[in-house]
Amino acid sequence: MLLTTDSPRSTAAPARLTPDLLAALAARFGAQLSTALAVREQHGRDESAYVDVPPPEAVLFAESTQDVIDLIVFADAHAVPVIPFGVGSSLEGHLLAVRGGISLDVSRMNRVLAVNAEDMTVTVQPGVTRKQLNSELKGTGLFFPVDPGADASIGGMCATRASGTNAVRYGTMRENVLALEVVTASGAVVRTGTRAKKSSAGYDLTRLMVGSEGTLGVFTEIVVRVHPLPEAESAAVCSFPSIEAAVRTAIHIIQAGIPIARVELLDANSIRMVNVHSKLALPESPMLLMEFHGTASGVKEQAETVRMIADEFGGGSFEWATSAEDRSRLWTARHHAYFAAIQSRPGCRAISTDTCVPISRLAECLLESVDEADAAGLPYYLVGHVGDGNFHFGYLIDPNSAHERRVAETLNAQLVARAIRLDGTCTGEHGIGMHKMDFLVQEAGIEAVEMMRAIKRTLDPKGILNPGKILDGK
Numbered sequence: 314m315l316l317t318t319d320s321p322r323s324t325a326a327p328a329r330l331t332p333d334l335l336a337a338l339a340a341r342f343g344a345q346l347s348t349a350l351a352v353r354e355q356h357g358r359d360e361s362a363y364v365d366v367p368p369p370e371a372v373l374f375a376e377s378t379q380d381v382i383d384l385i386v387f388a389d390a391h392a393v394p395v396i397p398f399g400v401g402s403s404l405e406g407h408l409l410a411v412r413g414g415i416s417l418d419v420s421r422m423n424r425v426l427a428v429n430a431e432d433m434t435v436t437v438q439p440g441v442t443r444k445q446l447n448s449e450l451k452g453t454g455l456f457f458p459v460d461p462g463a464d465a466s467i468g469g470m471c472a473t474r475a476s477g478t479n480a481v482r483y484g485t486m487r488e489n490v491l492a493l494e495v496v497t498a499s500g501a502v503v504r505t506g507t508r509a510k511k512s513s514a515g516y517d518l519t520r521l522m523v524g525s526e527g528t529l530g531v532f533t534e535i536v537v538r539v540h541p542l543p544e545a546e547s548a549a550v551c552s553f554p555s556i557e558a559a560v561r562t563a564i565h566i567i568q569a570g571i572p573i574a575r576v577e578l579l580d581a582n583s584i585r586m587v588n589v590h591s592k593l594a595l596p597e598s599p600m601l602l603m604e605f606h607g608t609a610s611g612v613k614e615q616a617e618t619v620r621m622i623a624d625e626f627g628g629g630s631f632e633w634a635t636s637a638e639d640r641s642r643l644w645t646a647r648h649h650a651y652f653a654a655i656q657s658r659p660g661c662r663a664i665s666t667d668t669c670v671p672i673s674r675l676a677e678c679l680l681e682s683v684d685e686a687d688a689a690g691l692p693y694y695l696v697g698h699v700g701d702g703n704f705h706f707g708y709l710i711d712p713n714s715a716h717e718r719r720v721a722e723t724l725n726a727q728l729v730a731r732a733i734r735l736d737g738t739c740t741g742e743h744g745i746g747m748h749k750m751d752f753l754v755q756e757a758g759i760e761a762v763e764m765m766r767a768i769k770r771t772l773d774p775k776g777i778l779n780p781g782k783i784l785d786g787k
Contacts, residue, residue: 329393329413330370338371338415341383345374356398356416360463360651361406361748362662364712369396369410376421378494378502378533384417385531386500388777396779397527399466400442403473404665405746407526411781417531419468425449426534433539434491434508439468439532446537455539458483461742462648468532474524476742478647481567481700482574482606483540485742490523494534498773508536521768526744527779529772543574543606547616548634548643551603551623552596556580556683556695558626559599560676563699565622567672571615573700575604580683580695583650590653591646596629601699602647604640647696654694654707661692661709664721668732669703669741678735679704682728689720703741729755745783753783 330338338346347353348371357368375381388395394414401408410416423440430453437446444464446457459470461477469475471493476485483489492506505518522529553559556578563576579587579600588595603619605612620631634640655663670678679697686693686706697704706728708721729739729752739745739752754762766784769776 329391330415334391334393335371338373338384338387341387342373342380345376345380347372347374353416356401356408356418357410359401359403359406359408360663361404361409361746362664362710362712362718363406363409363747364662366406366409366411367413369416370413372398372416372418374418374421378422378496381417381419381496381531381533382500382502384415385496385498385777388415389499389775392775392777394777394780395531397439397468397472397531399440399469399472400464402463402465403469403746404667404743405740405748407473407744407746407779407782409747409781411747414777414780419531419533420466422533428453429508430455432508433541434536435539436534436536437467439466439471439535441467443467443470450539454542456542457489457537457539459486459489462651467535467537471523471532471535472526473744474742476698476701476703478575478577478644478698480698480703480742481576482572487520487523489538490519490535491538492536493519493522493532495522495530496533497530498775498778502533503530506536524744526746526782528769528783529778531778543608543612545609545612546574546604546606546635546640547612548575548602548604548640549616549619549631550595550600550634550643551620551631552598552600552629553623554598554627556599557676557680558628559601560679560699562623562626562628563601564672564675565625566619567700569618569622571618572607573603573615573619574606575602576698576700577602577647578695578697578699578704579647579650582692583654583694583696586653586657586694587646587650590649590656593646595646598629601628602643604644650694650696651707654709658692658709660711662712663707663709664718664725665743666706666708666725666728667703667740667743668728668737669701670732670735670737672702674735674737675699675702675704678728678731678737681731682706682724685724685727689724691717691720691724698741701741702737726752747782750783750785 353368398416398418420440422438427436442464458479461475605615692709710717
């Protein structure tokens with residue numbers, strides 16, 4: 314079954330927040346609580362293609378763990394849904410209030426609580442963004458590498474098990490979160506994990522919570538790994554005669570064991586859109602954007618080896634960027650690919666795909682999907698963290714065209730089916746949210762999904778935590 318993004322499966326329930334309940338919340342939280350329509354609408358949309366979803370009934374701006382506890386205790390007593398909100402950059406409808414309730418905005422919980430440079434760990438509140446964290450780390454010789462593109466909150470990145478351009482070398486949020494403080498559906502505070510690098514004590518609750526998309530608890534503190542800044546960094550772009558040539562190059566780089574930090578694919582459509590948006594003059598052909606970290610001699614050796622591999626597949630001349638300003642220019646263009654695409658077709662919305670496959674199956678999966686997208690005739694762009702087998706199509710649709718929605722959703726379903734057949738996943742980093750619930754069943758099987766539902770029922774028996782996401786609320 315295809316999920317149409319103009320009509321969410323879980324429709325909003327009648328308002329649960331009566332005037333008396335709102336008065337009780339206002340008495341506790343004062344100006345931190347808002348029922349203003351503009352504020353509610355801001356918290357009732359994300360970067361997904363869903364439209365016409367009613368906003369939450371109220372928004373609470375939490376400023377402390379105690380605020381979160383008090384709200385959850387209230388919500389538990391009155392069976393009111395609570396939807397955690399970071400900066401609103403999610404892509405799969407994670408923060409939509411499909412069953413009414415309260416949007417819990419943690420953006421004011423934005424303090425870096427501890428920097429333990431000797432242990433290379435940092436403790437943060439969930440509203441800290443990745444750029445803020447790296448700014449706070451200046452002067453320590455450390456950085457936080459997980460980079461999904463958007464300046465997402467650490468809490469949101471934790472909730473969706475985010476990844477991004479650096480994952481090929483530094484891993485995803487799964488590898489970079491050591492411990493959590495979590496407020497459960499009953500208002501209890503649970504601490505999972507420690508600052509130690511490893512443990513074999515009991516069930517791995519940290520890994521259970523990372524990627525749970527706000528359905529099992531609300532994060533109030535997060536301990537993350539940070540990494541030493543490399544001695545030397547160099548970025549390069551290389552154009553190719555075809556997508557296949559670029560992908561084959563990326564596969565050979567990984568299979569050769571080269572410790573490349575980033576290797577990103579942009580198709581000709583993406584380059585054309587980025588050139589207009591960012592006022593660049595990159596060759597409008599498939600391109601790999603790469604970055605090398607290490608010692609000066611190590612970076613030079615990596616780059617020369619990659620250049621030889623690219624030459625085998627017809628790669629054009631490399632454009633090098635060694636200064637921080639030049640590297641930033643290139644990566645800013647890559648991170649703005651989504652916005653460049655949206656602006657290329659005024660009024661459009663993007664239906665984004667997020668499959669990830671074993672590196673040996675990447676070319677097969679990607680090239681068949683390109684052929685399907687070209688045949689369908691919808692405008693699209695293609696970018697990919699191809700170093701770890703993850704790539705994204707963005708199908709640019711007229712939100713008022715039912716036909717274009719059906720075409721885009723069909724392409725997405727075909728792509729996911731192909732990825733699963735090739736031992737891959739329906740989502741490498743965006744999460745399930747509302748959009749991929751059917752795909753989760755296809756990928757994991759009904760028995761595994763039933764196990765997930767059992768965990769959800771045990772930890773959230775009243776179903777108040779971000780209902781209607783991942784498991785269709787069952």
